Amino acid sequence: MIVSAPSSNLGRHVFGLAAFAFGLITMAWHDYNGWHQPRYLVYAAAAALIFGGAAIQFPRIAKMGAAVLGVVYLVFALQCVPRVVAAPQIYNSWGNFFEQFSLVAGAVIIYARLSPAWSGKTLNHIGRILLGLCTASFTLEQAFYLHPTASLVPKWLPPSQMFWAVTTTVFFALAAVALLTNRMALLATRLLTMMLVLFGLLVWVPLLLSDPRNHSNWSETVETFAIAGTAWIIVDLLSEDRLKDLRPR
DSSP: OOOOOOSOOHHHHHHHHHHHHHHHHHHHHTSSTTOOOOHHHHHHHHHHHHHHHHHTTSTTTHHHHHHHHHHHHHHHHHTTHHHHHHOTTOHHHHHHHHHHHHHHHHHHHHHHHTSTTSOHHHHHHHHHHHHHHHHHHHHHHHHHTHHHHHHHSOTTSSSOHHHHHHHHHHHHHHHHHHHHHTSSHHHHHHHHHHHHHHIIIIIIHHHHHHOTTOHHHHHHHHHHHHHHHHHHHHHHHHHHHHHHHHSOO
């Protein structure tokens, strides 16, 4: 059975480039996302991220790259679970899990999209639910840590930092509802992707340029674009499915 190439690959390319950059940062700082993991795990993860991020750019080996990235991100997502179990009342641990899980979801959707066993409708449903759950977590994380979120907003943005913290929290919530209920899901995912890209450009890139020696600035910048890549993958998926519905029978 021949698997036709997806009509849009922009999300896959963004996701892969972010993974490649994540690997380089992990290698340079000898640490993944500031988590202080054992060196053998860090170096293995860095090599896998670099390989997977590069491989996912090429159609013939993109499936292999997606599998490698999915395993790496799943390992780090599972490492968040003990912290969640130990202190379930601290939402930061939940937030870390769903941030990593959103990257797992991106890799899984790419892998499945390049496989003959999965129908477009099934992938559409799975992609929406996975991204919707992660987006619901982003909503809660910002709501619980509203003041720290507001402090990240550039002060030059009118009308205020708190306004944008609250507004983006509401936007996350609306996107989660749209995805989980399949109501205007494509529009919501496009806007969600745009918002995440703007987070990267307006929040993290300036912080990175102001303090390039800070590992957190590098990892948070790349992670933001990686999550945006996941959302973009779902945009590509939903757009492709919608085009199929609009084609004459």
